[in-house]
Amino acid sequence: MSEEQQNTAASVVQEFDWNSVSKKGDNYSTQERESLTEMYDGTLNSVAESEIVDGKVVMLTPKDVVINIGYKSEGIVARTEFRYNSELAIGDTVEVYIDHLEDKNGQLVLSHRKARAIRAWDRVNEVHQKDEVITGVIKCRTKGGLIADVFGIEAFLPGSQIDVKPIRDYDIYVGKTMEFKVVKINQEFKNVVVSHKVLLEEELEEQKKHIISKLEKGQVLEGIVKNITSYGVFVDLGGVDGLIHITDLSWGRISHPEEVVELDQKINVVVLDYDDEKRRIALGLKQLSAHPWEALDANIKEGDVVKGRVVVLADYGAFVEIAAGVEGLIHVSEMSWSQHLRSAQDFLKVGDEVEATILSIDREDRKMSLGMKQLTKDPWEDIEVRYPVSSKHEATVKNFTNYGIFVELEEGIDGLIHISDLSWTKKIKHPSDFTKIEDKIQVVVLDIDKENRKLSLGHKQLEEDPWEVFASVFKPEENHKGTIIELNDKGGVVALAYGIEGFAPMKHLKKEDGSKANLEDQLEFAILEFSKDDKKILVSHSRTWDGNREEIKLDEKPTKAKSKGSTAKTSKVEVTTLGDISALSDLKKELEENEKDEDKK
Numbered sequence: 001m002s003e004e005q006q007n008t009a010a011s012v013v014q015e016f017d018w019n020s021v022s023k024k025g026d027n028y029s030t031q032e033r034e035s036l037t038e039m040y041d042g043t044l045n046s047v048a049e050s051e052i053v054d055g056k057v058v059m060l061t062p063k064d065v066v067i068n069i070g071y072k073s074e075g076i077v078a079r080t081e082f083r084y085n086s087e088l089a090i091g092d093t094v095e096v097y098i099d100h101l102e103d104k105n106g107q108l109v110l111s112h113r114k115a116r117a118i119r120a121w122d123r124v125n126e127v128h129q130k131d132e133v134i135t136g137v138i139k140c141r142t143k144g145g146l147i148a149d150v151f152g153i154e155a156f157l158p159g160s161q162i163d164v165k166p167i168r169d170y171d172i173y174v175g176k177t178m179e180f181k182v183v184k185i186n187q188e189f190k191n192v193v194v195s196h197k198v199l200l201e202e203e204l205e206e207q208k209k210h211i212i213s214k215l216e217k218g219q220v221l222e223g224i225v226k227n228i229t230s231y232g233v234f235v236d237l238g239g240v241d242g243l244i245h246i247t248d249l250s251w252g253r254i255s256h257p258e259e260v261v262e263l264d265q266k267i268n269v270v271v272l273d274y275d276d277e278k279r280r281i282a283l284g285l286k287q288l289s290a291h292p293w294e295a296l297d298a299n300i301k302e303g304d305v306v307k308g309r310v311v312v313l314a315d316y317g318a319f320v321e322i323a324a325g326v327e328g329l330i331h332v333s334e335m336s337w338s339q340h341l342r343s344a345q346d347f348l349k350v351g352d353e354v355e356a357t358i359l360s361i362d363r364e365d366r367k368m369s370l371g372m373k374q375l376t377k378d379p380w381e382d383i384e385v386r387y388p389v390s391s392k393h394e395a396t397v398k399n400f401t402n403y404g405i406f407v408e409l410e411e412g413i414d415g416l417i418h419i420s421d422l423s424w425t426k427k428i429k430h431p432s433d434f435t436k437i438e439d440k441i442q443v444v445v446l447d448i449d450k451e452n453r454k455l456s457l458g459h460k461q462l463e464e465d466p467w468e469v470f471a472s473v474f475k476p477e478e479n480h481k482g483t484i485i486e487l488n489d490k491g492g493v494v495a496l497a498y499g500i501e502g503f504a505p506m507k508h509l510k511k512e513d514g515s516k517a518n519l520e521d522q523l524e525f526a527i528l529e530f531s532k533d534d535k536k537i538l539v540s541h542s543r544t545w546d547g548n549r550e551e552i553k554l555d556e557k558p559t560k561a562k563s564k565g566s567t568a569k570t571s572k573v574e575v576t577t578l579g580d581i582s583a584l585s586d587l588k589k590e591l592e593e594n595e596k597d598e599d600k601k
Contacts, residue, residue, distance in 0.1 A: 269283040308328070
């Protein structure tokens with residue numbers, strides 16, 4: 001085709017009146033056609049995308065459901081969206097959501113599932129606001145509870161909201177239809193939480209009001225053990241719970257309520273108290289039986305020996321159950337004749353079977369005091385026979401005080417060694433410098449106070465008083481070797497022979513070269529003064545070389561403050577032995593005999 005011919009054809013197409021063209025038999029004018037089109041559009045519904053409308057099922061296929069919503073074309077919905085409704089039939093009216101008025105193929109796109117979900121969410125919010133009761137089906141179990149289908153929405157039913165009592169098996173609820181109330185909605189995440197328990201609680205609340213309105217103190221009711229805790233038992237009284245405290249389960253002491261009752265056990269209880277406002281009911285089980293003290297043998301009296309089991313132990317004593325619900329206290333002072341401070345745990349433990357003497361019994365106040373030591377002989381009864389004055393014994397060191405040592409001769413027999421009765425020659429500042437706890441020590445009985453259960457004991461009295469002999473050995477102006485064992489600003493303590501100690505004033509510690517004597521120096525000392533009564537010796541080193549006599553009195557008591565190293569009494573210091581005391585005794589006798597011979601002459 002030439003270029004000219006092409007231009008001619010194009011011009012003809014542009015000038016052609018297409019409106020004048022009609023199909024075979026179409027003789028409508030333009031005005032008539034517009035009128036008919038308007039009439040046809042009037043028969044169609046005015047719909048828009050994202051709307052929810054009602055539609056009618058016009059056809060069912062194995063895969064699809066054809067639905068007429070009154071639009072110019074029908075919509076198709078997958079048959080799976082109606083899986084919940086197995087009885088769906090042609091002619092049924094259903095809700096659908098308009099996804100698209102026309103897809104790429106010109107087809108109307110609908111969704112029943114979306115419509116149902118939107119309507120369900122609106123319905124859930126509505127029932128939550130109005131606090132209405134709804135029905136749903138339990139679909140499955142999940143962590144912490146169950147999943148329920150409510151209006152096509154999956155709602156969570158927590159395990160704690162299934163029932164008023166603890167649920168042990170969740171699986172028994174799967175597939176069941178239950179009533180709920182919506183208790184929580186999360187709008188952001190579209191989560192719904194429902195509860196069946198609130199419906200039961202509302203019903204139980206009415207039952208509680210009815211039951212509590214008829215309660216009376218002392219009333220006996222039947223109930224079922226619902227829950228057991230360490231502090232008590234909860235009993236279901238038929239819609240309302242009451243608590244039996246552990247102390248109201250048994251007249252006797254128990255460690256745990258499980259020793260008395262079992263879960264789901266049917267028991268009779270007595271109403272002890274109740275609170276209308278707080279809906280609390282206090283129950284008792286032991287009150288249904290007589291108090292054990294009332295059934296206690298009337299012939300039991302003070303002085304009787306009874307047997308029992310230790311049920312409670314404290315520092316001050318032990319509670320012994322001699323019958324169910326009947327207890328007596330054994331104070332720690334009644335467990336042993338010993339006067340040493342101890343705790344009950346040193347003698348007994350929980351569960352021990354013991355025998356004891358009834359010391360006192362008060363049936364009105366339901367109290368009893370018991371004693372264990374009364375079943376053994378009182379060691380102080382014949383104390384004068386077994387431990388007479390001047391008798392010698394071995395004792396065990398038990399305790400120290402600043403003024404002496406407490407020792408035990410046997411269980412229940414204690415005595416005190418005063419610090420002044422420990423040594424004839426040593427100046428002991430504290431008993432712990434002389435011995436140790438639990439050491440064995442030899443003693444002499446000095447005095448007995450039977451009424452107050454006191455023994456005065458001595459240790460130094462095992463030997464003769466050496467000061468009688470020392471008067472002949474340490475004569476004034478005689479020189480003796482000594483070691484300085486302590487120094488202070490007043491002077492020094494000097495260890496002399498036979499373990500005896502003397503004191504040298506500071507000016508008497510001057511050496512011949514003008515220097516001062518030092519700690520642990522071994523020097524010659526002259527005896528200045530000797531006092532047998534005060535057991536004191538005054539010495540001087542200066543006197544040994546200058547011969548200058550100065551008056552010094554023994555009653556001038558120097559202050560002793562130990563210098564560094566004063567505790568180190570070296571092997572250079574002589575120690576008193578029994579052999580030394582014996583030699584001194586022989587020396588004394590020899591001197592006395594010489595004096596007698598001189599008198600005769």
